[in-house]
Amino acid sequence: MYRSHSCGELRASDINSTVTLSGWVQKTRDKGFMIWVDLRDRYGITQLIFDEERTPSDVVEKAKTLGREFVIQVTGTVIERESKNKNIPTGEIEILVSELNILNEAIVPPFTIEDQTDGGEDIRMKYRYLDIRRNPVKNNLMFRHKVGMLVRNYLSKEDFIEVETPYLIKSTPEGARDFVVPSRMNEGQFYALPQSPQTFKQLLMVGGMDKYFQIVKCFRDEDLRADRQPEFTQIDCEMAFVEQEDILNIFEGLTRHLISEIKGISIQDFPRMTYDEAMRTYGNDKPDIRFEMKFGELNEVTQHKEFKVFNEAELVVGIAVPGGASYTRKEIDKLIDWVKRPQVGALGMVYVKCNEDGSYKSSVDKFYDQEDLAKWAETTNAKPGDLICVLSGQAHKVRGQLSALRMELAERLGLRNPEEFAPLWVVDFPLLEWDEETERYHAMHHPFTSPKPEDIALLDTKPGDVRANAYDLVLNGNEIGGGSIRIHDKETQALMFDHLGFTPDEAKEQFGFLMDAFQYGAPPHGGIAFGFDRLVSILGGQETIRDFIAFPKNNSGRDVMIDAPANIDQEQLKELNIQLDL
Ligand code: ASP
Numbered sequence: 001m002y003r004s005h006s007c008g009e010l011r012a013s014d015i016n017s018t019v020t021l022s023g024w025v026q027k028t029r030d031k032g033f034m035i036w037v038d039l040r041d042r043y044g045i046t047q048l049i050f051d052e053e054r055t056p057s058d059v060v061e062k063a064k065t066l067g068r069e070f071v072i073q074v075t076g077t078v079i080e081r082e083s084k085n086k087n088i089p090t091g092e093i094e095i096l097v098s099e100l101n102i103l104n105e106a107i108v109p110p111f112t113i114e115d116q117t118d119g120g121e122d123i124r125m126k127y128r129y130l131d132i133r134r135n136p137v138k139n140n141l142m143f144r145h146k147v148g149m150l151v152r153n154y155l156s157k158e159d160f161i162e163v164e165t166p167y168l169i170k171s172t173p174e175g176a177r178d179f180v181v182p183s184r185m186n187e188g189q190f191y192a193l194p195q196s197p198q199t200f201k202q203l204l205m206v207g208g209m210d211k212y213f214q215i216v217k218c219f220r221d222e223d224l225r226a227d228r229q230p231e232f233t234q235i236d237c238e239m240a241f242v243e244q245e246d247i248l249n250i251f252e253g254l255t256r257h258l259i260s261e262i263k264g265i266s267i268q269d270f271p272r273m274t275y276d277e278a279m280r281t282y283g284n285d286k287p288d289i290r291f292e293m294k295f296g297e298l299n300e301v302t303q304h305k306e307f308k309v310f311n312e313a314e315l316v317v318g319i320a321v322p323g324g325a326s327y328t329r330k331e332i333d334k335l336i337d338w339v340k341r342p343q344v345g346a347l348g349m350v351y352v353k354c355n356e357d358g359s360y361k362s363s364v365d366k367f368y369d370q371e372d373l374a375k376w377a378e379t380t381n382a383k384p385g386d387l388i389c390v391l392s393g394q395a396h397k398v399r400g401q402l403s404a405l406r407m408e409l410a411e412r413l414g415l416r417n418p419e420e421f422a423p424l425w426v427v428d429f430p431l432l433e434w435d436e437e438t439e440r441y442h443a444m445h446h447p448f449t450s451p452k453p454e455d456i457a458l459l460d461t462k463p464g465d466v467r468a469n470a471y472d473l474v475l476n477g478n479e480i481g482g483g484s485i486r487i488h489d490k491e492t493q494a495l496m497f498d499h500l501g502f503t504p505d506e507a508k509e510q511f512g513f514l515m516d517a518f519q520y521g522a523p524p525h526g527g528i529a530f531g532f533d534r535l536v537s538i539l540g541g542q543e544t545i546r547d548f549i550a551f552p553k554n555n556s557g558r559d560v561m562i563d564a565p566a567n568i569d570q571e572q573l574k575e576l577n578i579q580l581d582l
Contacts, residue, residue: 002073008044012092014078019095021046022073022103024133025066026113035063036094039074042138047081047094048074059100069106069113069130075099128551128561140548144536147258148215151235151532154257158250160211160237165200167217171510172198174446176220179230182576193219196529198446199514201238202486205525206517213237215532227544229533230557237483238527244469244485247526248272248425251473251481259421262539272425275467283317283403285429288477290422291415293319293406295399296380298390307367309348313392317402318352320380321409324387325353332387339391339405346401352376352388407477416476418541424474431455431468432499440501445470447500448514449484450492450526459499469526480535483528490518 003022010019023041035050049055050063066072076097085091110126111119113133124131131137152162168191171178178192194200196218204212214236222228239247256267271289278285281294298316310316327335332351339346352362352373360373368376382388389409391402410416431451432441441463443449451459455466469485487493493515497507508515533545546552553559573580 006043007039007041007046008089010046010078010090010093010095012080015080015093017078018075019078020073020075021048021095022071024106024113025068025070025072027068028063028066030064035060037063037066037072039072039095040133044090045088046090047085048076048097049079049094050097050100055097059097062100062102063097066102067106067108069109070102071104071106073101073103122560125552125554125560132550137547140536140540140542141550143540144548147262147536147539148532150258150261151213151215151254154254155211155213155237158211158253160213161209162214163204163209163212164214165194165197165204165216167193169194169200172196173443174198174218174220175442176222179219179221182578184576187577195220196234197236198448199511201236201527202448202514202522202525203517205238205240206520206522208240208523210240211237212239212527224555224557226555227546229545229549229553231553232545233532235481235530235532235535236527237529238525240523240525242485242524242526244427244471244526247483247485247528248427248471251528251530252423252425255423255473255475258535258539259423263419263421265421267421267423270423270425272427274428275426275430276428278426279399283399283401283406284477285426286472286474286477286479287403287424287426288407288410288416288422289424290417290420290476291410292381293321293410293415294381295319295402296376298376298379301372301375301379302368302390305367305372307364310350310392313394313398315395315398316390316392317398318350318376318380318388318390319402319406319409320354320377320382320386320388322383322413323385324389324409325355325385327353327387335389335405338408339401344401344404345397346391346405347393350390350392352382352390354382354384354386354388356384358384418476418538420476422476426472426474427470428452428467429470429472430464431466431470432463434464441499443496443500444468445482445484447496447511448486448493450487451496456492456495459495463499471528473528473530475535475538478534478538479531480538481528481530483526485524485526488518488522488524490515493518 004020007021007023021039023039026038026040026045029036033052037048038045039048050060052060074097076095078093079096081092081094109130110123111117113130115135168181171192172195174195176195180190180192183189183191197216201212216234216236217231218234219231221230252270260266275285278287283295295317298318302310302316336349339349350364352360354360354377360370362368362373376388380388389405391398430444433444435442445468449468449470452467452469458466471483472479473481487496533548536548537545
């Protein structure tokens with residue numbers, strides 16, 4: 001038996017018992033006549049003591065050879081500690097060791113394996129297995145497990161069953177590129193790794209599985225973006241015989257359950273907002289509604305004067321920054337520089353200081369009088385003491401820019417409290433999205449999303465106006481889930497493929513299996529998928545999803561620990577019938 005207890009378990013009530021522990025040497029302190037060792041395992045740290053008077057001398061000698069991260073097993077007696085450590089649960093006791101067994105030695109680790117480490121990000125990623133021994137990483141992985149269990153239990157209780165779907169498949173488009181896997185047995189042919197199990201979960205509905213879920217890996221070959229992983233985990237769900245309302249209710253329930261179990265917070269409001277309203281009010285389809293700073297559209301109250309910039313703009317829009325009237329000229333100039341950064345891309349910014357005495361001072365006083373500015377304040381809901389920031393230009397762009405400014409200012413003003421949770425459903429997404437590059441419409445969600453029946457007629461005339469039965473779940477400004485009611489008849493699906501620019505032959509080749517299935521009694525169905533990594537990181541109160549993944553890839557999509565991706569040898573290439581032309 002390697003251990004009778006874990007290193008996090010023993011308390012004062014265990015004093016005088018004989019115990020056996022196994023673990024890693026975190027630290028040793030050798031005072032000559034006495035040696036202390038901090039012994040660590042997943043459960044905690046227990047202090048060991050080797051004492052020349054009370055410990056056999058060969059054991060003391062052996063203890064002197066211990067180095068950091070040696071794996072050892074000890075047997076000894078639990079005794080009361082002289083100087084107690086209030087900071088750890090085992091701090092009242094220590095183990096007076098009588099037997100020491102070195103299970104494995106360790107070379108000096110490249111960084112200290114303690115909560116505060118001297119190791120930078122790169123080195124810790126390279127030796128991720130050592131980093132996992134540290135509390136911050138270990139606790140995150142245990143937290144992830146806990147969230148996963150809550151999800152599984154909740155959904156199982158609601159009659160969902162977890163079904164695995166294959167990884168070696170044919171492309172399922174979710175708007176990214178596929179990772180492909182060459183098939184040795186089928187020369188010249190490739191599998192694609194799923195961007196999501198979308199088509200399979202729909203086929204499960206045709207198969208009568210009714211309520212499905214899966215905590216599942218998805219693979220998307222996307223260009224580098226901060227905090228994206230090429231492989232990531234979804235809580236993937238699908239239900240048959242449901243309308244949008246049923247799905248929103250079930251997954252609102254799941255979200256409430258998670259926030260209540262993990263944070264002890266009961267969510268009161270679970271508002272809904274249309275995509276259009278989200279864009280107009282927050283410039284964003286995943287608004288953070290923990291704070292106000294709502295957009296005020298100012299076209300009407302600005303476009304009647306001599307100010308050309310505004311008169312020519314498709315949209316003039318502003319937000320009120322709480323307390324911003326006290327910003328110095330220099331601070332405001334810095335803000336203007338911030339919106340002009342290429343990442344934001346505004347051409348400039350007009351501002352109005354709403355003074356405490358009720359007067360206004362703006363950067364465009366030449367064109368607008370106090371009465372005009374009072375209207376701006378009213379439209380943006382600005383109070384005395386606030387600063388109104390106004391951007392103008394092409395509507396879609398300006399909304400994005402002002403949204404970026406809103407988030408930045410909220411961050412600076414400390415309005416994004418990670419302990420507050422404000423979920424929101426964004427509904428009625430557009431079905432199609434114009435893609436500048438390919439000059440075509442693309443499915444905004446995916447090609448299987450059903451248009452709102454009343455909008456189908458617009459497909460030919462105003463495709464951009466067609467709304468979908470699609471919804472996103474937003475939490476604190478992050479999209480944590482998204483889904484839709486699906487098309488479940490062959491004709492509508494064919495119509496959709498046609499509008500997405502597939503010829504009937506192409507549609508048949510890629511998705512014939514789905515269209516075929518729709519002929520055999522496909523029930524109405526719909527579903528949703530949550531980004532599990534992101535959900536866990538938000539519930540864990542931290543920013544980066546990498547911190548909650550055991551073996552993440554870096555920002556270039558590399559695993560620096562195992563050094564992947566890597567070359568493969570000629571033999572393997574030959575077997576796969578692949579010729580590299582490098
Ligand atoms: N398959 C979709 C996604 O991965 C989610 C869904 O529609 O259920 O985003």
